[in-house]
Amino acid sequence: MKMTGAQALIKALEMEGTEVMFGLPGGCILPAYDPLLDSSIRHILVRHEQGAGHMAEGYAHVTGRPGVAMVTSGPAATNMVTPLCDAYMDSIPMVCITGQVPTSAIGTDAFQECDTVGITRSVTKHNELVMSAQDLPLAIRQAFHIATTGRPGPTLIDIPKDVLQNSMEWHWPTDAEVIDSLPGYRPTMKGHPRMIKEAARLILESERPILYVGGGVLKARAAEALLELAELTNIHVVTTLMARGAFPDSHPLCLGMPGMHGTASAITAMQQSDLLVALGARFDDRITGKVSSFAQQAKIIHVDIDPAEQGKVRRPDVPIVGDCRLVIEEIVKAIRELLATGSTQADTSVWKSRISGWREQFPLSYEPSEPGEALKPQFCLEALRDSAPPDTILVSGVGQHQMWSSQYWRFDKPYTWVNSGGLGTMGFSVPAAIGAKVGRPEATVWAIDGDGCFQMTAQELVTASTERIPVKVAILNNSYLGMVRQWQEMFYEERYSEVYLSPDTPDFVKWAEAMGCVGIRVDSPEEVQPAIDRANSIDDRPVVVDFRVAASEKVFPMVPAGFGNDDLLLPPSQMARKEFLR
Amino acid sequence: MSVTSTTSQPNYHILSVLVQNRSGVLARVAGLFARRGYNIFSLAVAPTEDDALSRITIVVDVESTPLEQIVKQLFKLIEVVKISELDPRRSVERELLLATVRATCDDRGQVVELANIFEGKILAVGADAITVSLDGHPDKLDDFEELLRGYGIVELQRTGRVALPKLDREARLRAVKGKVV
Structure with a gap:
């Protein structure tokens, strides 16, 4: 069957199961937008290409399916760099299509030409400039295959305008053809049996084990297997920022988030453990603090599908390359076999009682505001959490509000938490929340944002209004770039440099209304609940709630950058009893 | 570099x-x-x-x-x-070197002799310079380059090494019989 490259592109996207794509047309990608009119694919027209990228990420986060974004060449492609890098750092499956100037114009500094493949090379798992219409179906299949298998990540296909216009003979490559075309790409799925046995033995032998759970567990859809492993062995679990929801916060074995702003019990349990079972986690600097003083007595079992993560930061005693779900299931099986053949698990009761002591003594805490004082952001989050319908998806930007969201929410289901972990992209939450709502329209989606973050990508609420995507946004508005302010207060002798935004400009309520949303302002504690109830009752348009919160509130606990995890700073009310944290 | x-x-x-x-x-x-x-x-x-x-x-x-x-x-x-x-000890390595060396009538003979000792080639001769080539193990090229330096190197280009694993004894024997694929 003869068709144009553009028709082949859209057909290939349909064949790959694309239901929705996020994008914005322009000169070079124009030919692809014509067959889109006749396609089953829903296209969401964004207001800025960065928004399209983050929407695709949010969609992928909550559905597990690759997010698809399509934009034109030049500035559109460069606007896509941030979301691509974000997706690369957080291993989000995403396929990005960019237009390119016609093949005859490549290299001539043509209008809206840029070296898209060159620019995005280090922020994609793979990218390719397709020079012939005939090659398009294979390139698209490869892009989806690479994005969604192994360690997931973003891929980009750059298509010159004439390639979209040229005619081709339709051919849909088979799975075998795709795999044969990528001889160097064979992700390891199954863990090494000897290593799995060794891991099972170590887990049973250790007296102070901790399951250190990272985003890879969610990517591998291994939450159930993890629950089985934890309950079988009765080992406590910490879930990193990328893994919140992978293990229920309400479970008695859950210690919450470790790391720079983790709970005191999660941080200390890792620090004091004799065995860390790292599952799809990458020993990020925000987790380890100073590496040389990180969990010094711990042996390491490291399960990761990416061999390059093994030994990158900390040398594992038992490295297992493979898919987290398959490997955890095998470890569970191996442990059951050992138990069935007479092995017993070491006595962990002393360890357990130490952990429960830490949990009792060092819960997350903040000082509630006195009457007449400004609202506390944590109070707003608790109220949002307690009023949230079941299965609410929480999406955050980057900064203080992100840490409070992770700390104070209760994540009981996987894929209910979306944030920018590795890259730390301010402005992530509004577009990512829109993408999440598109992927899971039946779920309530709350974006928690800061006033700094919100001002970076808020215009996508116009997209949300016009496309009828009723997300809810809570701005924890302290008129500051709050996290930077916190560092300047604590580490730069309260010398505040370029962190004060403005108390009243923009007027977030008017801005929300101008974008077709409902805008609500909240100044005092009494207004919090009615505002949240009202926001939760609105389902026909986006809502923005501007919570005016205390500027001086800081995120605790905190391990200052460059320090070890033993040097964590507790909330002032707990500092006096820090000696019990060992 | x-x-x-x-x-x-x-x-x-x-x-x-x-x-x-x-x-x-x-x-x-x-x-x-x-x-x-x-x-x-x-x-x-x-x-x-x-x-x-x-x-x-x-x-x-x-x-x-x-x-x-x-x-x-x-x-x-x-x-x-x-x-x-x-492993450098278990591989064969080769590299090519091209060098134009200052050489007037007086010391042209010495440069040619040097090239001959190293089993290099004379590629071009000018009034006051000579271009030589040498291929071989990179260490040998290092030595050659060092000695040429004394005459004044005008231009020098090396290819960077290429290498393949050394055949073990058994493989060598098979190679002799022409069975290596």
């Missing part, structure tokens, strides 16, 4: 990287080294017996970076099909 005699110390590694012969592959490999802060000592790229594949021979200075991480990161590139680390 100068190749000095430090390459003969065992603090370098030769990576023989088989890649799909597609545009942009070299940029990917070079970009990876730059982005991760690894230092490339020398690099040679050429097609192999299979049209679909090219071989990149990279000499890495690994005093600062663990080789394991380099290899693992390289292997994450989709187009990288195979990576072998060649």
